[in-house]
Amino acid sequence: MGLVSTNVAEWGGAKSAARARQILTLRGVTLSFGGVTAISDIDLDVAEGEIRAIIGPNGAGKSSLINVISGVYRPDRGTIAIGDTVFADVPGSRVARLGIARTYQNLALFKGLTVLENVETGRAATVSSTFIEQVIGIGRARREEADTRARSEAVIDALHLTSVRDRLVGTLPYGVQKRVELARALVSEPRLLLLDEPMAGMTAGEKQEMAGFVLAARDRFNASIVLIEHDIGVVMGLSDRIAVLDYGRKIADGTPDAVRADQRVIDAYLGVAHDDDIIEESNA
Amino acid sequence: MTTASIPLPRPASAIGRVPTWPLPLAVIVFAYAGIPLFASDYLYDAILAPFLALSLAAVGLNILTGYAGQVSLGSAAFMAVGAYAAYNFNLRVEGLPLLASIVFAGLIASAVGVVFGLPSLRLKGFYLAVSTLAAQFFVQWTLTKFSWFSNYNPSGVIDAPALNVFGYVFEGPHGRYLFSLSVVVALTVFAARLVKTQTGRNFIAVRDNETAARISGVPVLHTKLLAFAISSFIIGVAGVLWAFAYLRTVEPHGFNLDRSFQILFIIIIGGLATIRGAFFGAALIVVLPLVLSRAGTFLFGSYFDSGVLDMSQRILVGALIIVFLIAEPDGLAALGNRIARRLRLKSPTN
Amino acid sequence: MESFDFPFFIEVLVGGLLSGIMYSLVAIGFVLIYKTSGVLNFAQGALLLFAALTFVSLLERGVPFWITFAVTLAIMAVIGILIERTVLRPLVNKPPITLFVATLGLAYVLEGGAQLLWGTQVHGLDLGIDDVPYVVGGVFISTFDLFAAAVAASIVLLLTIVFRYTRIGLAFRAVADDQFAALAIGLKLPVIWAAVWIAAGFVALVAGLLWGARLGVQFSLSLVVLKALPVLVLGGFDSILGAIVGGLLIGASEKLAEVYLGPFFGGGIESWFAYVFALAILLIRPSGLFGQRLVERT
Numbered sequence: 001m002g003l004v005s006t007n008v009a010e011w012g013g014a015k016s017a018a019r020a021r022q023i024l025t026l027r028g029v030t031l032s033f034g035g036v037t038a039i040s041d042i043d044l045d046v047a048e049g050e051i052r053a054i055i056g057p058n059g060a061g062k063s064s065l066i067n068v069i070s071g072v073y074r075p076d077r078g079t080i081a082i083g084d085t086v087f088a089d090v091p092g093s094r095v096a097r098l099g100i101a102r103t104y105q106n107l108a109l110f111k112g113l114t115v116l117e118n119v120e121t122g123r124a125a126t127v128s129s130t131f132i133e134q135v136i137g138i139g140r141a142r143r144e145e146a147d148t149r150a151r152s153e154a155v156i157d158a159l160h161l162t163s164v165r166d167r168l169v170g171t172l173p174y175g176v177q178k179r180v181e182l183a184r185a186l187v188s189e190p191r192l193l194l195l196d197e198p199m200a201g202m203t204a205g206e207k208q209e210m211a212g213f214v215l216a217a218r219d220r221f222n223a224s225i226v227l228i229e230h231d232i233g234v235v236m237g238l239s240d241r242i243a244v245l246d247y248g249r250k251i252a253d254g255t256p257d258a259v260r261a262d263q264r265v266i267d268a269y270l271g272v273a274h275d276d277d278i279i280e281e282s283n284a
Numbered sequence: 285m286t287t288a289s290i291p292l293p294r295p296a297s298a299i300g301r302v303p304t305w306p307l308p309l310a311v312i313v314f315a316y317a318g319i320p321l322f323a324s325d326y327l328y329d330a331i332l333a334p335f336l337a338l339s340l341a342a343v344g345l346n347i348l349t350g351y352a353g354q355v356s357l358g359s360a361a362f363m364a365v366g367a368y369a370a371y372n373f374n375l376r377v378e379g380l381p382l383l384a385s386i387v388f389a390g391l392i393a394s395a396v397g398v399v400f401g402l403p404s405l406r407l408k409g410f411y412l413a414v415s416t417l418a419a420q421f422f423v424q425w426t427l428t429k430f431s432w433f434s435n436y437n438p439s440g441v442i443d444a445p446a447l448n449v450f451g452y453v454f455e456g457p458h459g460r461y462l463f464s465l466s467v468v469v470a471l472t473v474f475a476a477r478l479v480k481t482q483t484g485r486n487f488i489a490v491r492d493n494e495t496a497a498r499i500s501g502v503p504v505l506h507t508k509l510l511a512f513a514i515s516s517f518i519i520g521v522a523g524v525l526w527a528f529a530y531l532r533t534v535e536p537h538g539f540n541l542d543r544s545f546q547i548l549f550i551i552i553i554g555g556l557a558t559i560r561g562a563f564f565g566a567a568l569i570v571v572l573p574l575v576l577s578r579a580g581t582f583l584f585g586s587y588f589d590s591g592v593l594d595m596s597q598r599i600l601v602g603a604l605i606i607v608f609l610i611a612e613p614d615g616l617a618a619l620g621n622r623i624a625r626r627l628r629l630k631s632p633t634n
Numbered sequence: 635m636e637s638f639d640f641p642f643f644i645e646v647l648v649g650g651l652l653s654g655i656m657y658s659l660v661a662i663g664f665v666l667i668y669k670t671s672g673v674l675n676f677a678q679g680a681l682l683l684f685a686a687l688t689f690v691s692l693l694e695r696g697v698p699f700w701i702t703f704a705v706t707l708a709i710m711a712v713i714g715i716l717i718e719r720t721v722l723r724p725l726v727n728k729p730p731i732t733l734f735v736a737t738l739g740l741a742y743v744l745e746g747g748a749q750l751l752w753g754t755q756v757h758g759l760d761l762g763i764d765d766v767p768y769v770v771g772g773v774f775i776s777t778f779d780l781f782a783a784a785v786a787a788s789i790v791l792l793l794t795i796v797f798r799y800t801r802i803g804l805a806f807r808a809v810a811d812d813q814f815a816a817l818a819i820g821l822k823l824p825v826i827w828a829a830v831w832i833a834a835g836f837v838a839l840v841a842g843l844l845w846g847a848r849l850g851v852q853f854s855l856s857l858v859v860l861k862a863l864p865v866l867v868l869g870g871f872d873s874i875l876g877a878i879v880g881g882l883l884i885g886a887s888e889k890l891a892e893v894y895l896g897p898f899f900g901g902g903i904e905s906w907f908a909y910v911f912a913l914a915i916l917l918i919r920p921s922g923l924f925g926q927r928l929v930e931r932t
Binding site for chain 2 (some may be wrong): 728731735736740742754864
């Protein structure tokens with residue numbers, strides 16, 4: 001089917017309007033660090049219930065994009081609409097209440113807390129009791145704590161973390177920590193889940209398991225998902241639509257099949273020879 | 285950091301799971317019923333009184349520094365605020381019960397703590413640590429400069445009031461000990477509960493990864509100021525105990541920078557982010573000079589005068605800090621855990 | 635305002651700037667170590683005390699000035715190397731705040747050690763500079779302060795030359811920029827660290843002599859560290875230029891505040907003024923005086 005149009009506003013808009021409500025809409029988002037442009041004029045749409053992958057070589061700006069959406073970085077230009085609310089700069093402290101949760105490329109767990117406590121912290125935004133109520137353990141503090149505990153336990157079970165529930169996260173293998181991060185994100189029941197390389201550094205078996213969890217995040221926890229992943233095979237299998245970034249620009253956007261056939265994508269991956277994300281992996 | 289650990293033979297139990305209350309309860313019972321059976325006045329006045337006050341101050345600082353990760357070099361200032369506030373409430377508000385004076389004093393210390401905690405919203409690490417020194421010097425200056433705080437007493441040293449709680453006066457070494465002990469137990473139980481609540485988890489989350497905490501919905505600014513407030517409250521009350529139950533005078537000089545460092549050293553030697561560590565560390569810091577003095581006199585006779593004692597104590601404390609940081613960065617609390625585990629592994633019944 | 639005594643104002647200002655240079659001198663010792671090892675070395679004040687006390691004690695025992703200077707410098711070098719070996723090396727890669735507390739412990743050891751070794755009495759130190767005030771346009775300027783300023787300026791010049799034009803200086807800057815890269819190209823970090831500690835010891839000795847001549851050599855000398863900290867907060871922990879500008883600013887504002895604001899507070903405000911001043915500036919300009927630095931970084 002040849003080239004995919006890069007005029008996404010038109011393309012994505014038409015398509016998603018036909019399908020579902022838009023949960024995330026980026027328009028012209030640009031971010032630079034001291035003169036070096038990390039992402040440039042990005043448009044991106046995520047429809048409700050969609051798994052939306054972002055791929056691209058290292059340094060293409062994928063993580064920066066997630067950091068902008070989750071309010072870690074402030075973009076220089078452009079708008080970010082979460083549901084119907086439009087931001088020039090997403091406030092990081094309100095992200096959780098806006099229904100966004102995320103994981104990190106390099107783990108960002110709380111090392112001094114156990115798995116359960118890390119997951120429970122994902123509910124922090126829902127807590128309204130004061131510390132005094134919590135210490136005494138009465139009324140709404142008790143209800144909130146019980147609710148937090150029950151939901152955390154449920155997510156821990158769902159992600160097969162029960163056996164390490166009471167371990168300090170720092171003592172766990174890398175792959176398990178990645179899962180704990182997903183659990184911490186899921187427990188807040190996000191509308192939009194941002195996953196920054198959730199399978200990096202995992203074995204094939206772990207990747208498969210994680211892929212199952214990503215699907216479950218959408219199908220059982222009703223989250224729309226933005227997924228950054230290097231393993232093209234995993235991405236092709238999981239995603240509904242894929243956006244491809246190169247040097248901070250979006251060079252393609254469409255269904256896995258369309259993107260796979262796109263000449264510019266092939267060039268970006270093969271022509272520039274970024275050695276650690278070769279597209280042949282997709283045949284695996 | 286992300287090194288995979290070898291799975292332990294038994295599930296490595298987190299601190300929260302196994303019931304942890306029987307041991308502290310036994311310690312409390314022993315402190316109330318056991319110690320009075322053999323304690324001398326010297327033990328009460330020279331060891332237990334400063335030990336209890338310093339332990340409580342260390343519990344307070346541990347909330348801020350150990351749990352919430354905000355380093356403070358101004359603890360003694362908040363002790364001073366507590367001591368002077370309690371003194372003035374007691375002096376100036378007719379008929380206010382002593383306990384109310386102490387609670388209000390804690391609240392004042394809390395408010396001062398929040399003010400000096402404001403820089404923590406923008407500064408981190410060394411910059412914050414240095415900025416807490418501002419509290420130390422400003423408070424010390426205020427209390428010496430304005431004699432209203434010491435009721436225009438020419439020497440600036442004022443007698444502490446009697447420890448009268450609803451008509452019962454805690455008198456004598458034993459009475460003062462019971463008073464201090466009760467205050468320390470109450471606030472320690474509070475602190476131990478606090479760190480297990482969502483607020484406590486928020487403290488650790490902010491300490492371990494501020495960005496991730498914010499994105500996960502932890503109210504970071506509120507959490508930091510709350511840590512300053514709660515910590516300063518506890519340290520303020522510790523200051524009241526120091527002045528009212530230990531020294532029995534209120535004077536600004538006891539609350540100097542060295543005291544602030546001492547409390548910081550206690551939580552490092554005892555173990556950051558542990559409640560019991562504060563007590564272990566305080567015990568070591570209080571007992572150390574006494575042991576050193578005995579040992580010095582025994583070994584060197586009259587050459588070991590108070591000047592030499594002071595200096596050797598300084599060297600020893602400094603060296604201890606360095607040794608702990610290198611060899612046992614998690615402090616006496618972790619050391620205790622390891623010894624306990626080894627004993628348990630050895631004993632066939634368990 | 636008609637009664638504003640301008641010459642007096644200038645006198646206070648100049649006095650403040652000159653004592654600010656003395657702060658800078660202490661602050662530079664911090665910067666040297668911070669730049670290469672990321673440690674805020676709280677023991678810098680104790681080093682200063684140790685150096686001054688050793689110097690004056692040797693001098694009092696009849697050792698000639700320059701020999702005393704050389705011997706003290708050698709002792710400081712040995713101490714610097716010892717510190718690197720026994721304290722910093724085992725703690726490498728630990729969080730910065732751990733290293734900071736370690737230097738706090740180190741300060742205790744050095745303070746105790748210096749006084750155990752040389753006693754606790756106050757020593758006078760005469761560097762042979764008559765403190766006759768110069769009069770310039772009706773403004774009195776202390777000769778000693780001028781001398782101190784000149785010494786401080788020479789030290790800064792010397793350090794700049796060493797770090798700009800010598801091999802060790804090049805290595806120093808490489809390490810300051812990027813420890814891992816420096817390691818990768820085969821620079822020996824321990825050698826550089828030892829060199830830096832020796833340099834810090836030298837700065838401590840000079841500062842200790844100047845401060846000691848002014849205040850007397852005694853325990854309180856190690857408290858000048860507390861004067862240097864606000865300077866560092868203001869100028870940045872990693873900038874020699876910042877240490878100088880910060881020192882001048884703090885020195886001048888502190889003296890002016892003491893003279894013109896002090897009376898409203900009942901005096902003695904210099905114990906905290908520098909801190910509050912530095913904090914106020916930092917809250918308005920979180921990046922400090924010298925822009926690039928991220929305050930978030932620990």
